[in-house]
Amino acid sequence: MDILKQISESLQKGDHEKVAMLTSQAIEEKIPVKKILDEGLIAGMNVVGEEFKHHRIFLPSVLLAARAMYAGMDLIKPLMIRDNIPTIGKVVIGTIKGDLHDIGKNLVGIMLKGAGFEVIDLGNDVTPDRFVQAAKDEKADAVGMSALLTTTMTGMKDVIELMKSEGIYGKIKVIIGGAPVNREFAEQIGADSYAYDGMKAVEILKEYVKDK
């Protein structure tokens, strides 16, 4: 079987050791790094995403696949940097100031990483300053904000306002999530999108970075 297909299938099975082994092999065979990423790792993860969406597999299998994804990524990352190949995208995520709920945000981070994104996780109780600074420093493609409290969701607007005054609004996409927010609220505060879970966030962010 084609080695890229093997990578994809091992990833779907969550076999991180095999994915690492096969990725090394593919690198040795001089298969272009971009191809290993797109047709091996990400291709496998796309199948996993579909399977999960249709309840044919459950979250633990997705996380196993994500772990296998990291195993492959760890190996090709140095080569991507060497050859100036960007990751599919970079996302800064965090839970808004005053809010300590981070389970959902963490899960979104895992899903994004699993899909091949670079994720800068600022943790919880994150001030607007830190969101904006990190977005600028990291040259992020998107900022992802989480809020679980009625009392903290309004803090998302502060981040967006600061992005505006710092001149990065519109250039860096904003995606939000968490129990009290929804699509309408996202529109109201000027966020580019809302996602109800990690997989949805992957779907939306992939669309944003498609033309990169």
Add this chain to the structure above:
Amino acid sequence: MRPTVEFLEEGLLERIVSEAIDILCKIGVEIHNKPVLEMLADHGADVRMDNYRATLTEKIINKALVSAPSSFKLYDSMGNEAVDLSEDNVNFTPGSAAINILDYETGKIRKPTTSDYIRYAKLMTRMDHIASQSTAFIPADVEAKISDSYRLFLSLLYCEKPVVTGAFTIDAFEIMKDLQLAVRGSGEELAKKPLTIFSCCPTSPLKWSDVTSQNVVDCAKYMIPVEYIAMPLAGFMSPVTLVGTLVQHTAETLSGLAISQLTNPGTPVLYGGSPAIFDVRYETTPMGAIETQMIDCAYNEIGKYLDLPTQAYIGLSDAKLLDAQAGLETSIGAILAALSGINNISGPGMLDFESCISLEKLVLDNQICGMTQRLIRGIVPKEDFPMIDRMEELLHEQHLLISDHTMKYLNEEHFMPSQTIDRANRSRYEEEGGLTLNQRAHQEAEEHLAGYKKPGLADDTVKDLVRLMEEEAKKYGMDKLPEREE
């Protein structure tokens, strides 16, 4: 005989508790609160300030268990006894802190307002089977920073029942305490007659934030009862097995008990929680899942074994509407909880993973609570032996509708549900409009609201409450509170 249900056999219960104590004494808890860590260190805990970790000792845990009262009572705003949290007494209180309200007119959710809250509090005065109120949702038409205290303020103004509540920040405790002092008159009276219970949540696994640990401490200083709400999520933030989750829940709850009892021995507490299994398909925390409810009932057994009054978030539903799923999940939960003898059951009115309140559901759930209360009164003979005379009476009179025995025991033996529960024959049902459950519950809610009577708070007390709340609002830049109907 009172019917009961039990999940933990004897040996297992002890093993869970001793395992939990082992975890506290070997791994310890992370507490992001220096004064609390220092206090624990003073009592012999091994504390590391750099990573906020306190390894407890058996001595600390035992001390906390000894000083925590095995029961306490809540008193309404008029000072009358309202809730008895002792032995296997079962009381209900609405689910709390919802984000949204399900709007009857549109059938859609929206952010609640002051006027919704007032309707809720008024309705609560008339929910006979729900002994206390809770600060059930967050009015969104006030500055976010006062929204936790504001709901307590409205609750106290419009309904006499004691309140299950909680603060969202460290600062909010102050005003929430002052509102209570205004009602009771003094700290001493408040300690003697608790008016509220504060929910304080550890963060699974084995962690306390500065906010929630400080809330525990501040409540203890005023002897304000606390309910510990640990939320291990089985399979995600705790072991997938129910037993493993119970061990973790026990450890987390005992760590909270230590904080409050070392701060002020004798502070009333509820051994509570809101654990859930984690749904690995939808990434949610189903409160209506049967396993979630089993964990709740089982930790109640542990709380009782430790001689503490108990609480659980059970008898609620993850449905989005007042549909069959809402009814079935709520009923299963309420019944299991009551059979287990959970002292304070937080659930009525709640949908959608504790995030949405429905007033119509509250009205329906009040009926479920009534039925459940009847259920646990069980089957007991009432002048039933010998029955020869009664049979002769029946054969002679052709019925027992007006028999003395019937007149004496009808109300005790048969729970009389409101018109929300449909018991009409089909023709009558159709003639009376063929209303859906949602419509009937709404109609009942409207009737209750029409019959509302204000609490008997003294005028000066009302003035004090309003002044305190207005001052608090001003601090956060709100010059005026939203209009309030009478």
